[in-house]
Amino acid sequence: MKKSAIRITAFLLVLVLVLTAWNGIFKFKYGDGIYSVKKFYEQKDNSVDVLFVGSSHAFEDFNTGTLWDEYGMAGFVLGASIQPTWNSYYYLKEALKTQTPRLIVLEGYSVALDYEYSDDQRIIKNNFGLKLSADKIESLRTSAPLERFKEFFLEYIQYHTRYRELERGDFEPDQGDPLYADWKGFGCSISTESLESIDAAAITDTRPLFEKSEEYYRRIIELAQSRDIPILIVMSPFAGITVEEQMAFNRAGEIASEYGAAFINCNNLVSDIGLDYTTDMADIGHLNFRGTPKFSRYIGAYITEHYDIPDRRGDERYSSWERDAEYIRQKIYDQELTEITDLAAYADKLRNPFYTLFISFDGEYGDVNVPDLRYVLDRIGIPSDIDGGVLCLQAGELSWKNASKNDEYYLTAGSHDFRLRSSSNSDNGAISCTITADTFTRKAVTNGINILVYDSRTDKIVDMAGLDADNGYMLTRGEE
């Protein structure tokens, strides 16, 4: 009997261990909801000074890198996609179990939502990251109709079919992405959409908020005040704002003033912030890598002026914020590189300590020592005695070049595998050069110089550019 009991217990233990590991692989890892909560749990207790809560308007717009670089602000954005106020409330409640921030910033876009329940995907993104607790159960009951509670409470049934879509990231810590190593919840969109907006400041009317949205909006303010933590309500600026939304924001402002809570509707302050919707938006709702630094500088200045937020720069305990900011800086740098069209500027930008360049000389490209081109090649770091073959530069220094016509070089960096190869045709002696990245051969021009740029900080292949000999060594992008 005793032996059997031990055997069954041991089996159950092994089963639980296997299922836990299995669950880790299969569970959702959405960056726009679940993963930010996971990373939040990893923060040291009482280390977050400014806690930002809200929907994508929060995690796409509050740039934790800028806030750190400019003000030394230890901020964390705990948000999720189209997060309704009730989920912001439960996120905040959960956050205050381990953190006592000096300021809570609520991005209040969701006060304008007029529905009882979100779609399934949003219910998942706004709940699945939370640890099991009475609050989580309450959050689920608030988020989903009662008859569907089981579906969302037993999370695994929602994601067991992910076997069809598993990726490398599902098997690696932090999804194998350096973004998540020290992530503070900021999304950083790099796309650009040129947009125009209505004059939101001109709309001063109000409209009633949807009952449930208002109830939890009030509860968020009350929760912060019950903990004696100041709360600042911010409406992030976005080009797609509608009259209805602006009226809801105006009403939200009135409610905030009922509680004596600070309220800023940045849609009324677009020019003060310095935003240009033709260049600074990623889409109609969110700022991009050009817009978020401007907005975050503005908000950061407001916060430091009105609240007692310490500058943590130089404090070893906050090194993860420095690394997060470094990542964001580098991500923006990468994006800027891909947008450059001027060859000399491009060459200058390539001199980055995190860059590895894989270069191949292809086709009948002619003389590379013409002065203008030579200048560019010098800037990149290509020695003047090299005028053909394949080579690799790391942080601006030559790390490898082919020693003979038939030579190859392999480099494994981060999650990528690279190969440079030169080979000569036995019939006519012509040399063929190839750059291969992750099993794909990459080439931007067939006649000229190909450059593949890899960033070791972001672990991304940033750019595939070519200097097209047939077009005066014009900078060319795309794949041949």
Place this chain on the structure above:
Amino acid sequence: MQFNSIDFAIFFPIVLIVYFVIPKKLRAVFLLAASYYFYMSWNAKYALLIAFSTIATYLSALMFRRFEKHKKLILAACIIVNLAILFLFKYADFAIDTLNLILSHFGTVRIGARLGFLLPVGISFYTFQALGYIIDVYRGDVEAERNIIKYALFVSFFPQLVAGPIERSRNLLGQIRNIEKICVWNAKAVTSGAILMVYGLFMKMVIADRASILADKVFNNYRIYGSVELILALIVFGIQIYCDFSSYSMIAIGAARIMGFKLMENFNAPYFATSIKDYWSRWHISLSSWFKDYLYFPLGGSRKGKSRTMVNVMIIFLVSGLWHGANLTYILWGAIHGAFRVVEDLTLPLRQKAALRLHVRTDTFSHRLWQSIFAFLVVTFSWIFFRSATITDAFIYLGRIISRPDPWVLFNDGLYTLGLKRPEMNILIVSVVILFLVDLIREKKKMTIDKFLMEQNLWFEWLVIIGLILMILTFGKYGPAFDAKQFIYFQF
């Protein structure tokens, strides 16, 4: 409440824990309450039917002793009442439709409209179980049960209530009579039962419900498909119905075993059968043996000459077909099996003589393989009639198999457009290989999966069980994206 539902995943452990800890005297009444709760989760009203059937057979059995002279009359009345209920709920609409169709040929008025009753889940199973009991008591094979609670539990025992195995009073009632003596915490029984349940869930959720996607798609649109797709769907349906039905029995046997009960086996690697006769000794054993004991033998069995035996066999198969459903397709399905079974018997001497003359070695693997393939082909062919909505559909389906050859779909991606994309198809293939191996073990070692695994080294036993659990959790068809499928045999 289905075995592959969250409700059952909550219900069964609770029942188990309570059953393990309550005083022995309360076991029967508790399991009876649990069984009725289980049944009422489908349709509470229909619990009245099962209660009625229980009381009718219970009282009839007790009346045998008191009214010894009228035993036959009581038995007949009891059988008629039970079959009348079965007829009313299962066959009345079919009978009305058929009569209306016949009358319409003579231009006469219709006899009436359909009754439109919802078929009570498992009515054929518990009715047959109750009838088996009353006949056993009549024959004197078992004593009439005086304890109404225990008898009611015998009729409604939840693991096998809605889809069998159709238990015999000698077996299950005997155990229920001694329920107080059952050792409820027997580690071996718990392990064995749990393995059967896990494997049953694997068969249902990973194989049957995945196979059904392809089978349903082709059968529901068979007029746009050619031979290869139609044959594939037929084979896949054969796998689906085997896994679906056999899995229910396996889970039922496993659940009962954990509670200390031994239910009869219902399937024994049926696709390894070497003849139709052999097939029916392996497929739905509890029903075949029920018909044998309570219909075939009373009809005279094989004691009244060859031609009468053949007639009896045909009767059994036609009734068996009708038992499966109120539709001509099921009757024809039964007729096909009956006909092949009769032909098999009639041609046996001829085949033996031919084998001798042609020097065919009948003790070889190749001969047994041929026999198995032939039996499989007959069974698969008959599924056309079982699965089709009408006889006409079945014949058109058959006609298209012959007239619309499209072998090229084997060489392009045509087979992956039948509802299962490549990864899903691969999962199905791997799962069917596992099914084949388990049945092979059953065939060669005469061992069910639980016994086989429990004889192995611990690492292998655990590896297989955990592997099956992971397959169920990962590849099982469940969750919000899946329309939970009932076990096919619930409708019978």
